[in-house]
Amino acid sequence: MTNSIAEIEDADCLLVVGSNTTEAHPLIAYRMFRAKEKGAILIVVDPRKIQLTAFADIHIQLNYGTDIAFINGVMNEIISNNWHNEEFISTRTEDFEILKETVKPYTLERVSDITGVPVESIKETARLYATSKNSSICYTLGITEHSFGVDNVKTLANLAMLTGQIGKVSSGVNPLRGQNNVQGACDMGALPNVYPGYQSVTDLYVQKKFQDAWGVELSPQLGKMIPDMMDGLIDGSLKGLYIFGENSVEGDPNTAHVRRALESAQFLVVHDIFLTATAEMADVVLPGACWAEVDGTFSNTERRVQRVRKAVEPPGDALPNWKIFSEIGTRLGIAMKYDSAEEIFNEMSALTPSFGGLTYDRIDVEGIQWPCPSKEHPGTRFLHQGAFTRGKGKFHAIDHQKSKDEADKEFPFTLTTGRRYAHYNTSTMTGRCKTLVNEFPEPIAQINTVDAGQMGLKDGDQVRVISRRGEVITPIRVGNVVPPGSLFMDFHFASANSNVLLGTFLDPVSKTPDYKVCAVKLEKCAD
Amino acid sequence: MDYRCVKTTCPYCGCGCQMLLEVLDGKLVDTMPSKEKNMNQGKLCIKGQTAHEFVHSPDRLTHPLIRKNGKLETATWEEAFELITSRFSHIKNTYGGNSIGFFSSARSTNEENYLCQKLCRTAFQTNNIDHCARL
Numbered sequence: 236m237t238n239s240i241a242e243i244e245d246a247d248c249l250l251v252v253g254s255n256t257t258e259a260h261p262l263i264a265y266r267m268f269r270a271k272e273k274g275a276i277l278i279v280v281d282p283r284k285i286q287l288t289a290f291a292d293i294h295i296q297l298n299y300g301t302d303i304a305f306i307n308g309v310m311n312e313i314i315s316n317n318w319h320n321e322e323f324i325s326t327r328t329e330d331f332e333i334l335k336e337t338v339k340p341y342t343l344e345r346v347s348d349i350t351g352v353p354v355e356s357i358k359e360t361a362r363l364y365a366t367s368k369n370s371s372i373c374y375t376l377g378i379t380e381h382s383f384g385v386d387n388v389k390t391l392a393n394l395a396m397l398t399g400q401i402g403k404v405s406s407g408v409n410p411l412r413g414q415n416n417v418q419g420a421c422d423m424g425a426l427p428n429v430y431p432g433y434q435s436v437t438d439l440y441v442q443k444k445f446q447d448a449w450g451v452e453l454s455p456q457l458g459k460m461i462p463d464m465m466d467g468l469i470d471g472s473l474k475g476l477y478i479f480g481e482n483s484v485e486g487d488p489n490t491a492h493v494r495r496a497l498e499s500a501q502f503l504v505v506h507d508i509f510l511t512a513t514a515e516m517a518d519v520v521l522p523g524a525c526w527a528e529v530d531g532t533f534s535n536t537e538r539r540v541q542r543v544r545k546a547v548e549p550p551g552d553a554l555p556n557w558k559i560f561s562e563i564g565t566r567l568g569i570a571m572k573y574d575s576a577e578e579i580f581n582e583m584s585a586l587t588p589s590f591g592g593l594t595y596d597r598i599d600v601e602g603i604q605w606p607c608p609s610k611e612h613p614g615t616r617f618l619h620q621g622a623f624t625r626g627k628g629k630f631h632a633i634d635h636q637k638s639k640d641e642a643d644k645e646f647p648f649t650l651t652t653g654r655r656y657a658h659y660n661t662s663t664m665t666g667r668c669k670t671l672v673n674e675f676p677e678p679i680a681q682i683n684t685v686d687a688g689q690m691g692l693k694d695g696d697q698v699r700v701i702s703r704r705g706e707v708i709t710p711i712r713v714g715n716v717v718p719p720g721s722l723f724m725d726f727h728f729a730s731a732n733s734n735v736l737l738g739t740f741l742d743p744v745s746k747t748p749d750y751k752v753c754a755v756k757l758e759k760c761a762d
Numbered sequence: 763m764d765y766r767c768v769k770t771t772c773p774y775c776g777c778g779c780q781m782l783l784e785v786l787d788g789k790l791v792d793t794m795p796s797k798e799k800n801m802n803q804g805k806l807c808i809k810g811q812t813a814h815e816f817v818h819s820p821d822r823l824t825h826p827l828i829r830k831n832g833k834l835e836t837a838t839w840e841e842a843f844e845l846i847t848s849r850f851s852h853i854k855n856t857y858g859g860n861s862i863g864f865f866s867s868a869r870s871t872n873e874e875n876y877l878c879q880k881l882c883r884t885a886f887q888t889n890n891i892d893h894c895a896r897l
């Protein structure tokens with residue numbers, strides 16, 4: 236996030252795009268409700284009637300995968316009315332003329348045609364977002380999990396820069412990160428192109444710094460991202476794989492493809508806390524400790540580094556995960572002996588400028604938000620004040636694109652997927668919490684009343700959902716949460732995991748797959 | 763009777779709510795929201811409130827497992843470490859470090875992620891390390 240969670244409640248206008256906040260980030264939704272109480276305008280952009288829309292001033296119920304067209308239309312309307320922030324554009328950005336030309340063809344009528352959003356709503360969104368004092372954008376996977384997810388994000392950045400709604404308190408572009416420590420995993424360099432703190436593996440100065448610290452020669456060659464590693468297993472260029480705490484078989488799209496990849500591995504290690512479907516395929520399974528059994532830190536979505544503290548012992552022979560890595564490394568001749576998680580943290584922060592001022596003592600009570608380069612630095616509440624990371628903010632020319640797996644004659648429904656409030660990913664953890672299982676015991680596919688009527692379906696009926704990749708059987712719930720012609724499923728239950736249906740349509744840059752638009756057909760199962 | 767509260771961070775979503783784990787005689791018995799003036803201000807969602815429930819599940823992995831004759835069988839740490847280091851070393855020596863890859867975990871701590879990427883980069887001289895940033 237460029238801003239802090241607490242700042243959300245002081246925004247004057249919140250534009251929430253592709254985020255089912257009340258279910259996926261409940262305690263951030265609570266800040267949005269506070270903002271509403273304080274008089275903020277809430278605009279929710281989502282094809283579904285999610286809970287948040289009940290509190291929204293405007294619900295933009297756009298067609299699936301048409302966010303770019305909608306935002307471009309909003310920007311065109313802003314420019315036509317001279318609501319853009321000329322001072323911000325001239326001092327902080329470049330390529331404004333290119334943006335202007337790009338969005339010009341996005342007339343109100345054309346955008347309304349593509350997105351299904353009434354002209355009035357596009358105009359209102361433009362006016363309210365541009366003219367409110369502090370407007371803030373929040374988005375999640377509804378934006379990124381498309382085959383053009385990176386372009387979606389750049390389009391939101393265009394909108395924020397056009398209006399100068401970034402780089403100040405309660406105003407910015409805020410991705411709400413889904414997993415507890417996805418921010419931290421990125422920060423720590425669990426990525427094929429960067430060391431901890433986003434220091435490039437191709438930068439020779441950086442390479443030398445890490446070589447000196449770690450005492451071995453390092454590769455300056457970019458590594459492979461997960462989808463490429465999966466392909467590598469199949470084509471034989473990757474032979475050995477170590478999976479730490481990921482249930483790829485059930486969590487990744489296109490299940491059949493993932494299974495084929497893992498079966499092709501010469502040697503597969505899975506290190507986890509449960510015998511997941513992925514662990515069942517391994518040559519060696521290592522029992523790790525869970526979060527309640529280790530000391531350490533997580534970085535939340537506002538970049539706040541907070542302590543995790545050991546409360547109980549791991550079960551049986553299970554070991555703290557850092558001890559497992561430390562032992563393997565040491566046996567392979569690497570200097571990786573540690574006495575505590577804190578010692579590892581200190582080695583990391585000494586090599587990572589944005590974490591340089593952090594210590595367990597300093598983050599003990601409330602955590603600290605990075606960047607925090609020195610012991611005196613208080614941490615950073617919001618980013619891009621005064622300047623962007625790359626200097627001037629660049630406008631990008633981005634056009635509306637079609638999803639790769641749009642509904643057609645044969646597969647007339649659009650399937651979109653996501654989380655439920657009571658569960659988390661493949662529910663290896665939540666599926667073992669009694670309260671949560673009682674709350675949400677089985678998979679459900681949501682379908683619109685109109686479609687259900689035409690197909691003679693009612694609540695609880697079993698349907699067969701078929702895509703170009705596979706099929707699953709699931710009970711349905713009829714209502715108006717999803718618009719006609721579409722279906723919503725979660726991926727929490729092995730018995731009806733939507734990932735069986737999804738293809739591997741990746742964003743060309745981030746390699747993030749499309750979890751949001753998948754063509755399917757439905758058949759009623761015999762009673 | 764040994765009763766303690768341990769303050770920690772929620773293991774689920776990116777909100778990073780602060781919570782108190784209630785420990786009775788070495789077992790988690792409940793989760794309470796931390797009431798300091800920080801992010802969650804005395805509130806947790808239903809996932810956070812029940813976060814302790816999976817920890818002592820009988821399904822937890824308690825021993826290393828090694829595949830023998832097609833079946834995963836209980837093994838010692840020594841056997842598991844020995845097999846992992848010899849098989850990975852063999853692959854590295856035969857096909858090069860770039861034929862090995864690591865998936866790290868967006869659910870684990872910073873320290874664990876740091877060590878996972880350090881192990882991958884130092885022991886195998888490859889940058890084939892990624893994690894599931896997308897789910």
Ligand code: SF4
Nearest residue numbers: 772774775779807810
């Ligand atoms: S308590 Fe709920 S909202 Fe808070 S971090 Fe945990 S899952 Fe997220």
